[in-house]
Amino acid sequence: MPIGRGGHRWLAPRQVPRSVAPRGDSTGTRIHWPRTLAAKRQAPLSIEHVRHRRVDARAGVLHCVALDCSGSMAHGEPLALAKGVLLRVLERAYQSRADAALVCFAAGRAEVRLPPSRARLWNEDWIRPIGGGGGTPLALGVARADQLLARSARRRPAQQRWLWLLTDGRSSELPPRPAWADHVVIVDVERHAMPLGRCRRIAEAWGAAYRDAGDAGDVADLVS
Template sequence: MASAALAGHAQPVAQRELGAVLDWPAILRARQGQPLTSEHLRWRRSLGQPQALHVFALDCSASMLESGAFAKAKGVLLQWLRWAYLQRVPVALLCFGAGQLQWKLLPGRAPQWNAGLIEPLPGGGGTPLALAFHAAWALVAKRPEARPHFWVLSDFRSADVLSLVQDSAPALSHILVDCEPAARSGPRSFGGAERLAQAWHSAVRLQPF
């Protein structure tokens, strides 16, 4: 299963220690200029600092649903929330689709049982990508001590990308989990995640499947 494989790659020994955080210098060294994948993720101890807040945003739009990426993204998200629960890492979850946003989890410890929350999520409608980014930025701006990581699981097939690349992204780590399916590679690929990763120094693009 793709989600199980990703979870295995994304959880080296350092990550299993309480308070582990993403080690971006080590990630970039492992990447060596290649497209970022789960195998490149590296973690380090937080040295007693407060644990970083991980904010997840799930794209529930029609394009995600129709391509099959929505189901895969939910599986990946479940694995990450399970890790967050075991490590007592604070999380928040924002779902966006059909022109609307909904906070499914406000900042706090991840619940022990997430399948009942994630699996029934419906998909459809447009992709309010810019609204999702600005909502997450507003949330973390109220928690400057949280050292947040913002994970966006999306195919990034939205015209909002064209305006977002002009924005000055706040200084927090953005992990753009690119779910644009391989079937749309080549001339028909929109490449929204890649455009944002190139525009923002704080952003990296992760290909989960």
């Protein structure tokens, strides 16, 4: 298992064969997650379930961030860490001329704070007022982000879609993997005295990338 900066371990996405474009060609294939998940149904994911779709690198990238703003995040360090990661993802998205979106979830609600649009340079004055409180509607937040990605896919089907889940994982819910995300990154901001380690379990269940929020460089380097 690779070691990230600061000695933290991280999980690579589950290894599923995927063809890539040859050098000099802007097209290739990606996993078509809605069809793949429909094919596997309740069975464990295996190679025969995998479906692919053609993509064009010129179609661009959308980075959708789902930010946990629940009460467990608001006490102490987790929400501040998550905001730092959010700022870095938006900065990198701006530098790569990608699109960005933000969904915040807490207290039984999931709200689109930033609809998909070309990423701009954001500063802490915009991010700092984002507050937290209440329970952790993890399934609702993930579903809201997936709805946003689905609408984006209908408008720009060739665009690559990333979902970034910034959370401490302190929820008993384990929602299904977002079907419309080509890539998923779980950023773990849990800093409680008795950690539960649920972010890593979510990443393993989804076949997603896992990052600890302390590895800021590793997180930002994923943004394409």
